[in-house]
Amino acid sequence: MAGLLFALPGVCNGYASTPVFRQEDAGDALVRLSPHVSVCQDTVNGVFIEDTGRTLVIYGDPSGCVEKADMVLFTHSRRDVVWAGRKLVEGGAESIVPRAEADNFTKVNDFWLSFVNRRYHDYEQQTTKIPTEPLKVGRAVASGEQISWQDTPVRVLDTPGYTRGAVSYFINVDGLTYGFVGDLIYGDGHLMDLYSLQDGVAEAGIGGYHGYAGRLGDLIKSLRKVIDQNPDILIPAHGPVIRNPKQAIERLIQRLQAAYANYLSINAGHWYFNERYEVLAKRVLGTAFRVDWMPYAQVIEKAPPRWIIPIHNSRLLLSQDKSGFLIDCGSEAIVGEVTQLKEQGQLERLDGVFITHYHDDHTDKVSELVKRFGRPVYASQQSADILANPTAYRLPCLTSNAISNLTVVRDGHKMRWKEFDFTFYYFPGQTLYHDALLVEKDGREKIFFIGDSFTPSGIDDYCLQNRNFLHRGMGYFYCLDLLRKIPAEHLLINEHVLEPFRYSKDQIAHMTQVLEKRRQILADLFPWDEPNYGIDEQWARIYPYGQQAEAGQYVGVTVKILNHSSSAQVYAVSLTVPENLQSEPKSASVRIEPREEAELHFRITIPEPVSKKLYVVTCDVEFDKWHLRDWCESLIEIHP
Numbered sequence: 101m102a103g104l105l106f107a108l109p110g111v112c113n114g115y116a117s118t119p120v121f122r123q124e125d126a127g128d129a130l131v132r133l134s135p136h137v138s139v140c141q142d143t144v145n146g147v148f149i150e151d152t153g154r155t156l157v158i159y160g161d162p163s164g165c166v167e168k169a170d171m172v173l174f175t176h177s178r179r180d181v182v183w184a185g186r187k188l189v190e191g192g193a194e195s196i197v198p199r200a201e202a203d204n205f206t207k208v209n210d211f212w213l214s215f216v217n218r219r220y221h222d223y224e225q226q227t228t229k230i231p232t233e234p235l236k237v238g239r240a241v242a243s244g245e246q247i248s249w250q251d252t253p254v255r256v257l258d259t260p261g262y263t264r265g266a267v268s269y270f271i272n273v274d275g276l277t278y279g280f281v282g283d284l285i286y287g288d289g290h291l292m293d294l295y296s297l298q299d300g301v302a303e304a305g306i307g308g309y310h311g312y313a314g315r316l317g318d319l320i321k322s323l324r325k326v327i328d329q330n331p332d333i334l335i336p337a338h339g340p341v342i343r344n345p346k347q348a349i350e351r352l353i354q355r356l357q358a359a360y361a362n363y364l365s366i367n368a369g370h371w372y373f374n375e376r377y378e379v380l381a382k383r384v385l386g387t388a389f390r391v392d393w394m395p396y397a398q399v400i401e402k403a404p405p406r407w408i409i410p411i412h413n414s415r416l417l418l419s420q421d422k423s424g425f426l427i428d429c430g431s432e433a434i435v436g437e438v439t440q441l442k443e444q445g446q447l448e449r450l451d452g453v454f455i456t457h458y459h460d461d462h463t464d465k466v467s468e469l470v471k472r473f474g475r476p477v478y479a480s481q482q483s484a485d486i487l488a489n490p491t492a493y494r495l496p497c498l499t500s501n502a503i504s505n506l507t508v509v510r511d512g513h514k515m516r517w518k519e520f521d522f523t524f525y526y527f528p529g530q531t532l533y534h535d536a537l538l539v540e541k542d543g544r545e546k547i548f549f550i551g552d553s554f555t556p557s558g559i560d561d562y563c564l565q566n567r568n569f570l571h572r573g574m575g576y577f578y579c580l581d582l583l584r585k586i587p588a589e590h591l592l593i594n595e596h597v598l599e600p601f602r603y604s605k606d607q608i609a610h611m612t613q614v615l616e617k618r619r620q621i622l623a624d625l626f627p628w629d630e631p632n633y634g635i636d637e638q639w640a641r642i643y644p645y646g647q648q649a650e651a652g653q654y655v656g657v658t659v660k661i662l663n664h665s666s667s668a669q670v671y672a673v674s675l676t677v678p679e680n681l682q683s684e685p686k687s688a689s690v691r692i693e694p695r696e697e698a699e700l701h702f703r704i705t706i707p708e709p710v711s712k713k714l715y716v717v718t719c720d721v722e723f724d725k726w727h728l729r730d731w732c733e734s735l736i737e738i739h740p
């Protein structure tokens with residue numbers, strides 16, 4: 101590398117302007133790390149390597165202090181990072197992107213147009229935090245390839261994990277080895293979140309929906325590859341510069357393994373997938389580690405009582421006078437079998453349907469069943485909106501079939517049906533929008549229909565996108581509390597499991613303790629002030645997620661923010677709308693009490709005529725130390 105062109109002070113204050121930097125835009129955020137390398141620590145880190153008046157940029161320029169660059173290196177395609185490099189690339193800099201994620205830069209229009217439909221029945225759970233506008237790619241690279249800038253070689257290493265196809269770059273400058281690792285690590289052994297890692301694990305035959313942080317194995321491998329490069333300084337996309345790479349990485353790996361071992365030990369999937377869970381454990385924890393698996397539920401019956409008829413993943417309650425009450429209806433086959441029972445005379449009439457949760461395999465054919473039998477459909481206040489307006493949500497396994505005319509019951513509502521006493525409960529296990537039904541027959545047999553929330557091996561939280569909160573009194577803490585309160589001799593029925601089962605008191609206490617421990621592990625793992633930000637992608641969301649509009653019209657969107665923090669927070673929100681659209685207001689802020697959700701309302705005017713079939717609106721959220729760019733999105737489809 102040629103000699104130093106100009107001297108950057110340690111901190112940019114008072115620094116005279118140069119042809120390259122407009123330091124007044126960067127202020128205190130610009131820090132020099134070595135004679136040729138400085139970093140602008142803003143909403144993302146922008147790294148500038150200078151030589152003879154030319155600049156190589158990594159990630160981008162978050163504060164607008166570089167006028168011109170030769171090249172911008174992107175480690176991954178997350179739009180909360182990519183935005184920072186866009187202006188430089190549009191101004192002529194060559195963009196270098198990971199080959200495995202190149203389409204996320206160039207083919208974004210195709211992605212979003214197809215996602216209008218692909219978002220239903222989604223079992224892949226991959227991030228949609230990719231750009232909403234295409235970005236020109238200069239060169240797409242992968243492991244082993246070398247880039248050269250001003251005779252300085254840049255080594256490329258595939259480092260999948262946080263995203264599927266990320267790369268890291270290593271450069272020797274000023275006698276130091278710098279590593280640029282994207283979001284593979286944050287600060288001293290932290291990680292931004294776990295939900296971004298959700299993925300299938302082919303080796304264990306586990307699909308994306310069941311793959312809790314499925315890329316953890318890849319992430320750990322990538323972190324070890326980074327150590328092998330012997331970096332002196334790591335600069336991730338977000339957060340502090342890391343000057344102790346080896347210790348920070350080792351700390352992160354330990355925390356990740358602790359979190360994963362804790363997760364596996366009481367997970368519902370151990371019942372479904374059995375020895376395949378050993379494969380999952382080995383990949384992340386290594387061969388020496390033993391998972392402290394919870395023994396299966398203390399009581400496991402062979403089959404339900406005779407008055408409960410299993411029909412695929414529905415259950416039909418049959419009274420003595422041959423009346424029926426159905427729990428869930430997710431397939432044509434279920435409608436067919438209920439119809440057949442009626443035709444054969446085993447079922448005289450159907451009196452009602454109860455929905456445990458919104459997932460497509462429990463709801464897809466409810467409307468069709470109602471068309472045929474014309475009976476009320478029961479759901480809780482918490483579930484009613486997603487069942488009636490699934491299109492307003494971005495969640496896994498979403499149905500596109502809305503259910504109208506719900507009979508909404510409050511938590512704890514009691515109802516006598518034939519010889520049975522029903523108690524309806526809100527039951528936020530497996531997902532935030534989930535209910536349960538306690539059925540007591542003549543005060544003797546007590547069956548608690550808990551949807552997908554538990555199996556004999558534990559809790560069903562393998563899909564991080566389902567919003568299982570780890571606040572005391574919420575999520576599985578709430579469900580376990582309820583299991584303690586309902587009659588002790590109850591049996592649980594999960595409709596994917598034939599065998600009714602019951603945990604012992606000790607098992608319920610054990611699961612609660614494991615979740616308590618998990619709160620601590622995740623508090624250490626994430627950089628947020630409260631661990632739930634790292635497991636709940638939808639703490640900030642735009643409602644509705646999808647809607648249709650006409651040219652010349654305006655539509656309303658609401659930004660909903662759940663304050664996971666333990667203290668009140670002020671959240672500043674601004675909408676980014678595509679060219680020609682207008683948002684009113686452009687930004688707003690709100691103070692939210694702990695664990696409360698608040699709403700900010702915006703009005704978007706659609707131009708006339710329109711130039712696109714689909715507009716993607718995103719929003720920035722600022723609170724605490726965070727300024728998250730283009731964090732969540734909403735789709736506005738234009739009527740032809």
Ligand SMILES: [Zn+2]
Nearest residue numbers: 457459530552
């Ligand atoms: Zn489900």
